[in-house]
Structures are given as structure tokens and as C-alpha cells.
Amino acid sequence: MTDIKHLVCPHCHKTNRVPADKLSAGGNCGACKQPLWPGNVLELTGQSFAAHTGRSDVPVLVDFWASWCGPCKAMAPQFEQASKEWRGKVRFAKLNTEQAPGPSGQFGIRSIPTMILFQNGREIARQSGAMNQAQISQWLQSQGVR
Template sequence: MTDDLKHVVCPHCDKLNRVPAERLASGGNCGACKQPLWPGEVLELTGQNFAPHTGRSDVPVLVDFWASWCGPCKMMAPQFEQAAQGWKGKVRFAKLNTEEHPAPAGQYNIRSIPTLILFRNGRELARQSGAMNQGQIDQWLKSNGC
């Protein structure tokens, strides 16, 4: 029975929740703050909440490393948000502004943006640099076992 429980970090209070695997797609609320575990928007990561979300989640976390001055980043943003809607309960989509929060970007040696990194339980599973559209993001996730 415990194999069926997945660890999911709350996007609101950053507390760890255990959710039955079959209930991931249906959402659910955080046991601590009672907010939805799968809100409709992409999660904004910071230097403070980056490690809990990428390091403690059994659900893969796809992080878009971006900056506000980056033209390709701006073009990809709506595509990233659209892709996120189709992966609810399967992959957490998150963004990290590398200008405002340089420490995680430095830790993962981000040299070009946008760069996508797929994490699970603190491990980097895959990396892709360059802007992608929704279909390319979906295909990339599928090719990486999601």
C-alpha cells in the first residue's frame, strides 16, 4: 500500500504531502495549508523553494530556467503554460528566473536560456536548451519516460 503513495510538495506552503498515486491527476489539497496541490498555473520557483520542490517530489518537476530580457524565453512561456495543462498530476511545471535567483542556475551550470531540466527526487533526469513549442515539450517529456 505504501508503494502507492507519492510525495508531492505543496506549491503554496512547500510542505511535503503523501498522495495515493491513483489520485494524483484528480488533484487534492495540501494537508497543511488546505490549498490545491495542482493549481492551474505554473509554479514560480525561488532560491528558497527550489530545493524542496526539485529534491523531495516523487512526481517529476520540469523547470524552465529563464530571464525577463530573453526573447526566446518570452516566446516559449505561453507554450510552456499550455503544455503544463496536459500534464497535471503527472509532471509539475515550474519556472525559475535566473536573474532574480542565480544560485540554482549556477548550481546546475545553466549557460543558455531557456533551458529545461527535468528532476525527480533531487536527480536531474534530462536537460534541453532552446525554445520549444507545446508539441515539442510534450514529445520531449514522453521521450524521457514521463
């Protein structure tokens, strides 16, 4: 029997059932027909945050950031590069703490940038401070993500 994973569409936020061995192949959403793995980091809102972190079997790495934060701006291209390396294994997303203060308060974000790794609605790990692409990848590996 094929192992099925739940993956939330980055466009319409519907949950898709995808065979685990097909996750990295891409594919399109069954509802809106858009790609399940777009070529960029997903921008979350207060509403889409819960859908993506709570209903996905695939790990979701969320970068909590703000537009005025220098280290956040410096880390953004590194985060983007790491997302390409981990495509099909980890969903990379960003949440602007000023535009969506709810999740930031819920998870006690005290400094930015802060990355939190979620899986199946649970926080798996967190890391504060700017990191480069190699450090992000090393950190994910240290959390057991493969």
C-alpha cells in the first residue's frame, strides 16, 4: 500500500493527498490545478498560517520576520536558496509578524528572524537569528529532516 501524505496547496489552501514517493515530483492541486511546489517561498497570512502548519504531513519551516528588520532582510535570499534545495521535502514559508501578529503571539516570538519547524500541527524545533543557506540546511538535518 502506498504511503499518502497531506500537502496544503500554496494557492487555494486546500489539502491534497499525495503519494509520499511522488512529493518531490511536483504535481498540481486537485482543486485549483496550480503547482503544489511553486518556485518561491510561500507568503503566509494569519488565516493561511493555520492551514499550512496544521494540516500538512510535510514539514513546514516558517520564517517569522518584519520589513524593518535588517537581519531578516539579509537572511531572505538565503532562505529562498535553501527552499530550492529542500523542494519536495520541506515547505518554506514566511510570516510577516507586523501583518499577522496572532501567530507571532501564539508562538511567543520575541526576536526576529525566528524560524519554527512545524509538522502535523506541532512545533518540532525553533531557531532565532539570521542564518545562511548552509546553516539552514544543516539545522534542518540536525532536526532529522531528510
